[in-house]
Amino acid sequence: MTLSSPVLVGRDDLIALAERRLTAATGELLFLAGEAGIGKTRLLGEIAGRARAAGYLVIAAGAAPGDSEIAGGVLADLGAEMRLRPETAAAGERLAARLHELADGDQHRQRRLLVADLADLIARPGTAGPLLVACEDLHWADDLTLDVIGRLGARAKQGRLMVVGTYRSDELYPRVPMRRWRTRLLTQRLAEEVRLPRLDPAQTAAMATAIAGAGLPRSVTAAVHARSDGIPLHVEEFLAAGTDDGVPETLADAVLARAAALSPAARALAEVASVLGRSFDLGLLTAITGAGPDAVDDGLRELTARFFVRPRDDRDGYDFRHALIRDALYADIAPHRRRDLHARAAAAAAGFPDAFLSDQYERAGLTDRAFRHALAAATEASAMSAHREAVQLYRRARRTWPATLPPAERAGLLAALAAELAAVDDNTAAADCYEQAYRLRLDRGDGPGAAALLPDWVAVRHLLGAGLTERTAALRDALPLVAGRAPERARIHAALSAAYMLDRRLTEAIADGELARALTGDLPDDGGHQVRCDLDATVGSVFLFAGRMAQGTELLRGAITRSAGLRLEAQAARAYRMLGSSLSVLVEYPRAADVLEEGIAYAARAERVNDEHYMTAHLAHVRWATGAVEEASMLARRVLADGGGITTEITARHVLGYVALSRGRYDEATTHLDEAARLGAAMRELQRLSPAWWGQAEVALARGDLGTALGLCEEGFAASSRVRDAAYLFPYVVTGTRAHLTATGPTAARDWWRRASELLHERGIPGTLGAIDHAEGLILLHEGQTGKARVALASAAAFWAARGRFWEGTAVLLDQARCATRSRRPADAAAFREAAVTAYTQAGLPAPVSSPPSEPAVLSAREMEVARLVAEGRTNREIAVALTIAPKTAAAHVEHIRTKLGVSRRAQIATWVAAR
Numbered sequence: 001m002t003l004s005s006p007v008l009v010g011r012d013d014l015i016a017l018a019e020r021r022l023t024a025a026t027g028e029l030l031f032l033a034g035e036a037g038i039g040k041t042r043l044l045g046e047i048a049g050r051a052r053a054a055g056y057l058v059i060a061a062g063a064a065p066g067d068s069e070i071a072g073g074v075l076a077d078l079g080a081e082m083r084l085r086p087e088t089a090a091a092g093e094r095l096a097a098r099l100h101e102l103a104d105g106d107q108h109r110q111r112r113l114l115v116a117d118l119a120d121l122i123a124r125p126g127t128a129g130p131l132l133v134a135c136e137d138l139h140w141a142d143d144l145t146l147d148v149i150g151r152l153g154a155r156a157k158q159g160r161l162m163v164v165g166t167y168r169s170d171e172l173y174p175r176v177p178m179r180r181w182r183t184r185l186l187t188q189r190l191a192e193e194v195r196l197p198r199l200d201p202a203q204t205a206a207m208a209t210a211i212a213g214a215g216l217p218r219s220v221t222a223a224v225h226a227r228s229d230g231i232p233l234h235v236e237e238f239l240a241a242g243t244d245d246g247v248p249e250t251l252a253d254a255v256l257a258r259a260a261a262l263s264p265a266a267r268a269l270a271e272v273a274s275v276l277g278r279s280f281d282l283g284l285l286t287a288i289t290g291a292g293p294d295a296v297d298d299g300l301r302e303l304t305a306r307f308f309v310r311p312r313d314d315r316d317g318y319d320f321r322h323a324l325i326r327d328a329l330y331a332d333i334a335p336h337r338r339r340d341l342h343a344r345a346a347a348a349a350a351g352f353p354d355a356f357l358s359d360q361y362e363r364a365g366l367t368d369r370a371f372r373h374a375l376a377a378a379t380e381a382s383a384m385s386a387h388r389e390a391v392q393l394y395r396r397a398r399r400t401w402p403a404t405l406p407p408a409e410r411a412g413l414l415a416a417l418a419a420e421l422a423a424v425d426d427n428t429a430a431a432d433c434y435e436q437a438y439r440l441r442l443d444r445g446d447g448p449g450a451a452a453l454l455p456d457w458v459a460v461r462h463l464l465g466a467g468l469t470e471r472t473a474a475l476r477d478a479l480p481l482v483a484g485r486a487p488e489r490a491r492i493h494a495a496l497s498a499a500y501m502l503d504r505r506l507t508e509a510i511a512d513g514e515l516a517r518a519l520t521g522d523l524p525d526d527g528g529h530q531v532r533c534d535l536d537a538t539v540g541s542v543f544l545f546a547g548r549m550a551q552g553t554e555l556l557r558g559a560i561t562r563s564a565g566l567r568l569e570a571q572a573a574r575a576y577r578m579l580g581s582s583l584s585v586l587v588e589y590p591r592a593a594d595v596l597e598e599g600i601a602y603a604a605r606a607e608r609v610n611d612e613h614y615m616t617a618h619l620a621h622v623r624w625a626t627g628a629v630e631e632a633s634m635l636a637r638r639v640l641a642d643g644g645g646i647t648t649e650i651t652a653r654h655v656l657g658y659v660a661l662s663r664g665r666y667d668e669a670t671t672h673l674d675e676a677a678r679l680g681a682a683m684r685e686l687q688r689l690s691p692a693w694w695g696q697a698e699v700a701l702a703r704g705d706l707g708t709a710l711g712l713c714e715e716g717f718a719a720s721s722r723v724r725d726a727a728y729l730f731p732y733v734v735t736g737t738r739a740h741l742t743a744t745g746p747t748a749a750r751d752w753w754r755r756a757s758e759l760l761h762e763r764g765i766p767g768t769l770g771a772i773d774h775a776e777g778l779i780l781l782h783e784g785q786t787g788k789a790r791v792a793l794a795s796a797a798a799f800w801a802a803r804g805r806f807w808e809g810t811a812v813l814l815d816q817a818r819c820a821t822r823s824r825r826p827a828d829a830a831a832f833r834e835a836a837v838t839a840y841t842q843a844g845l846p847a848p849v850s851s852p853p854s855e856p857a858v859l860s861a862r863e864m865e866v867a868r869l870v871a872e873g874r875t876n877r878e879i880a881v882a883l884t885i886a887p888k889t890a891a892a893h894v895e896h897i898r899t900k901l902g903v904s905r906r907a908q909i910a911t912w913v914a915a916r
Contacts, residue, residue: 005210005236010203011043014194018047021162022054022132028162029153029185033169034196036324037233037251040166043196044134047164051132056162059088059122062136062279062319063145074135074145075099078122095122119151130160137278137323138167139178143388143607146181153190169195183638198230207235233322240307255328262302265291269299270308274330275341278323279312287348288341339364353377355389358396367400374400375413382416385569387423387607394420408449411440415453422456423570425610427463427645434460447481448488454478455495455534463610463645465682468503472496487531490519494535501542504686504723510546513539530571533563537575544582545727547764553579564602573603573611581618584625585687585727587767589804593622610648613639617651624658627806627843633659647688650679654691662807662845666699673699690716690728697735706743713739717756726763729756733771734778734808741782745860749779770799774812781815784900786823793819810839822901859900866893871910 082092576599
């Protein structure tokens with residue numbers, strides 16, 4: 001009996017799919033996903049074989065546990081394989097050299113250019129024929145490798161390149177970046193994913209027959225299927241390890257049962273190899289064993305013949321046949337022998353990456369040496385902007401730091417770890433590390449050092465929901481610690497300005513901002529760049545919301561340019577998010593979209609995960625606001641699935657609430673908006689709460705709940721008025737006007753309009769002013785002043801169209817249609833309605849009714865009664881008798897109705913009633 005099935009069972013449809021992709025040669029990134037042992041490697045090998053037969057050049061590499069700590073580890077393996085082939089050797093050499101170009105103090109720029117350069121080197125290896133890049137076990141790959149493979153997926157669409165990668169589907173959810181990366185590629189249709197299913201009982205029996213070379217009793221195949229759950233690797237191992245007592249209970253039992261039949265030397269060699277990982281180097285293996293080359297060769301021949309390991313194509317290394325086989329052998333090593341083997345591996349691995357050495361030393365219990373190598377590897381990863389790798393390595397350094405490590409160095413390490421954790425959006429852990437570092441510095445009397453941590457620590461606490469009072473108190477308490485120190489005081493005042501700005505306390509924000517700018521005037525460049533970049537981003541955002549658009553934009557753009565040029569990635573990403581999100585709120589949608597897309601790409605390259613998520617949520621808002629409803633929904637849902645800070649979730653839920661509102665799904669809208677309001681209430685900031693309240697007001701208005709709608713509008717006005725805000729007030733102006741007109745009439749509506757317009761005029765933010773004309777047009781229309789209403793609504797329509805604002809822009813078209821109807825201009829009315837229907841259709845929304853959901857009733861309740869009687873053909877006297885009113889009163893009602901509807905004849909009143 002052989003161990004491995006000579007044929008693939010149950011994979012015919014997947015082979016056929018791969019054949020079609022290879023034949024088409026139009027480019028593909030194909031993911032083979034499934035649980036461990038399901039046969040991904042075997043299928044990948046089959047595809048690679050067929051590709052070679054079809055004339056493809058095939059280069060392959062695989063990731064292993066621990067590779068996620070080494071930036072570009074899988075790419076280095078690809079380069080090594082390329083160097084083995086004459087036609088690709090030069091490209092392989094350049095790839096290897098590019099991976100190690102981290103000198104000259106330009107690591108950040110190198111990290112961002114690395115992805116494009118490496119993808120080009122792999123996609124153009126120097127051969128004219130088609131190319132297949134095969135990458136195994138991507139769930140263990142580092143982020144740089146994933147970025148490059150994603151770039152290859154985009155390149156594959158250009159043809160003559162196919163990329164096939166495997167990963168464990170059950171490893172996606174613990175590893176958020178991998179899941180986010182996969183989702184992005186699938187959503188953008190740069191990749192196709194196929195899931196390998198388990199074998200059913202009949203397929204298991206067929207595989208067992210192929211392995212045995214003859215049919216097996218049904219009782220045996222049934223037992224194998226029951227134990228293996230139809231996972232091919234388990235089927236092979238259970239059959240190979242079958243004993244007189246039957247099929248082993250677990251895969252590990254099956255592997256160890258087979259290992260028991262090995263010679264003592266081969267079994268010992270397998271243990272040593274398992275300590276090195278899924279893949280192992282022949283020279284390192286020989287050095288650890290202490291045995292001669294002949295003995296090692298004999299042992300490897302036996303392990304290969306028994307299907308425990310297999311040689312790599314370069315013949316200088318080996319892989320275990322499957323990671324689960326290696327895991328079973330490793331787990332069976334006695335604890336003290338395992339430590340000894342790790343110590344020997346570390347001692348023999350001089351010249352290997354620091355990340356590998358730190359892992360080996362930690363497992364050996366040699367923590368002092370593990371700490372030294374982990375810290376070196378973490379520093380290098382951070383310099384490359386490989387933030388996730390840096391987090392893992394700094395955490396290992398913290399686990400292994402020696403008891404004698406000075407408090408100042410402990411505080412420095414914790415602060416570095418906190419910064420990396422914040423960069424990957426693990427804000428809870430980041431806040432904990434900042435607090436520990438802060439306490440250590442205070443305890444040793446380093447007040448300035450402790451105070452220097454406050455701005456970043458407070459920023460993280462804000463993302464966790466800390467209120468303005470808590471944050472500003474912490475910052476002001478730090479000022480005495482930095483008395484007489486301009487750089488530190490400037491940072492504290494800059495952080496205070498940012499805190500006030502986030503709560504739209506613009507006066508206080510400008511005061512602290514100007515003080516900080518004065519303090520930075522004499523700072524040396526080496527201490528002032530970061531402070532100035534942060535400060536300009538803060539003050540620039542304040543100026544935007546204060547209506548000083550040109551000045552604010554100039555400061556923020558300058559902050560982006562300087563930060564990026566100085567490789568201050570955190571500052572550059574922050575400036576991008578502040579400019580992009582501010583423009584999105586201020587109805588500067590085309591500019592906002594450009595900045596946000598640029599900022600998202602920057603944050604992704606720099607692995608600033610929280611910034612990327614935050615800007616993506618605001619881009620979703622821009623997409624909704626401009627009528628790209630489906631894209632808005634996709635972006636917002638992706639952000640929620642990927643996870644993020646509280647501010648990101650609040651914005652995403654605003655967007656999903658607005659999307660549901662646009663589609664008339666009021667229960668769904670309420671769910672999202674209520675949750676956004678709940679989260680925003682904890683932060684007590686206008687920008688977190690007001691958008692949810694406005695959405696809730698629109699839902700209430702659509703449902704006819706006028707009391708709730710008016711209450712929410714007044715609450716939104718009061719919150720904006722307290723800080724003299726216009727940016728978050730402007731949507732309420734039209735909503736509140738509709739609600740007042742419907743509930744009580746034009747008197748209350750005009751009072752509301754005057755109060756809200758006054759604040760909009762005071763701030764003078766250009767993107768908000770169209771709401772004034774729109775609301776006034778509604779009031780004039782209600783009063784029957786159709787000529788003036790037509791002018792005001794036309795002005796509003798032009799404004800919303802120029803701004804690209806979909807919600808009010810489509811509503812005003814329907815308002816114009818009503819105005820045209822009352823002005824006896826049926827052709828214009830039809831044109832306006834058709835334009836509104838077209839806009840809704842293009843947005844993928846149900847066509848609107850003849851008037852917006854929140855259209856106010858034109859007539860009062862009594863006037864509606866009179867209008868219905870007019871429609872029945874009653875005279876004024878008959879109407880008076882029916883309603884028990886004076887004939888003069890009935891005549892007055894009829895005249896008011898004519899004025900409001902813009903008609904001159906009773907027949908037109910009847911037509912209007914019939915239309916409703």
